[in-house]
Amino acid sequence: MAKEALLRFGKPLLIVAAMLPLAALIYAALNNGLGTDPVKALIVETGEWALWLLLACFAVSPLRPWFGAAWLLRFRRTLGLLAFFYVSLHLVVVSNYLFFWDWAVVGEELSERPYIIAGFSAWLLMLPMAVTSNNWSVRRLRRSWRRVHMLMYPIMLLAWLHIAWQVRSSYFDAIVYGLIIFSLFLQRVKKLRKSC
Numbered sequence: 098m099a100k101e102a103l104l105r106f107g108k109p110l111l112i113v114a115a116m117l118p119l120a121a122l123i124y125a126a127l128n129n130g131l132g133t134d135p136v137k138a139l140i141v142e143t144g145e146w147a148l149w150l151l152l153a154c155f156a157v158s159p160l161r162p163w164f165g166a167a168w169l170l171r172f173r174r175t176l177g178l179l180a181f182f183y184v185s186l187h188l189v190v191v192s193n194y195l196f197f198w199d200w201a202v203v204g205e206e207l208s209e210r211p212y213i214i215a216g217f218s219a220w221l222l223m224l225p226m227a228v229t230s231n232n233w234s235v236r237r238l239r240r241s242w243r244r245v246h247m248l249m250y251p252i253m254l255l256a257w258l259h260i261a262w263q264v265r266s267s268y269f270d271a272i273v274y275g276l277i278i279f280s281l282f283l284q285r286v287k288k289l290r291k292s293c
Contacts (some may be wrong), residue, residue: 159284
């Protein structure tokens with residue numbers, strides 16, 4: 098009974114839960130609750146939630162055999178689209194408050210901050226995945242659909258580089274995220290080898 102309820106209401110609940118951090122962020126922004134550097138707070142919060150949702154999406158396949166929970170696959174597409182939403186929101190915040198939608202500023206920032214190139218490249222690779230995350234595309238693209246969604250591997254690598262290249266003092270977060278991503282990569286590689 099609980100499983101049926103989870104499968105029926107899980108996706109709407111997941112979407113609502115994922116929107117709660119955004120609602121909290123908007124509330125804080127409207128009430129001067131983002132601290133002394135609100136722009137940095139917006140960039141960090143949207144970026145972190147984008148990364149966490151990406152990790153959750155990437156973890157679905159490796160976690161499924163560990164917990165014997167095939168139903169997890171039902172939420173992978175939703176997690177991926179939510180991750181794309183937060184990555185896009187992160188990009189809009191950066192473009193608006195750091196670049197001011199000025200291409201001259203963009204060119205200057207890209208030359209000084211390579212991590213921005215990594216982040217933007219990850220967003221570009223997510224575009225075809227987001228556009229094809231629907232049943233019509235699965236039927237239309239057939240085998241090519243799986244190839245498109247293999248882009249998740251370079252996306253995760255670029256996401257990690259986006260974090261690692263920003264480090265100025267402590268590498269703790271970069272190392273932790275790197276280990277998580279690497280362990281998930283290993284599980285997926287093992288699965289691919291078994292299927293060959």
